[in-house]
Amino acid sequence: MIVVLGLVIAVAAVAAGVAGVAANTSDVNRLTSDFSVFDYHFAGTTGELFLIGITVGVVGGVGVGLVAAGAWRSTRKGAATRRELRQSRKEIAAVQRDLAKTKEPAKKPAPAPAGARAPAWSMSKLLRKSDKGAAAAK
The missing domain is CATH 1.20.5 (Single alpha-helices involved in coiled-coils or other helix-helix interfaces)
Structure with a gap:
């Protein structure tokens, strides 16, 4: 229902804009002086000025709509x-x-098997004493 209402309002706005521009395009409705926007000079009728206003409004509305849609x-x-x-x-x-x-209670780790090998290295092998020190101690 809201979409239909929006379309009816949009059609009415377009009809009013076209009627406003068509009614104000004669030589009687010429602007008395030109005006400038960003150093671009406009001269024409009030209908053309109204059309420019409609265009600016539509562009602004599209921008606001894009911001709202993004948000x-x-x-x-x-x-x-x-x-x-x-x-x-x-x-x-x-x-x-x-x-x-x-959750079951945690089990203790299994003991090492009886035939386990000794480590391949030990601190005593790494820290060998020299034979000189052993001979002097005797």
């Missing part, structure tokens, strides 16, 4: 992200509760 989209995207985060946190909490219920 709406980022807001919706942020809301969806927050919703997904909330859902994943609920799932994590449920899994943690399930793990806490079914």
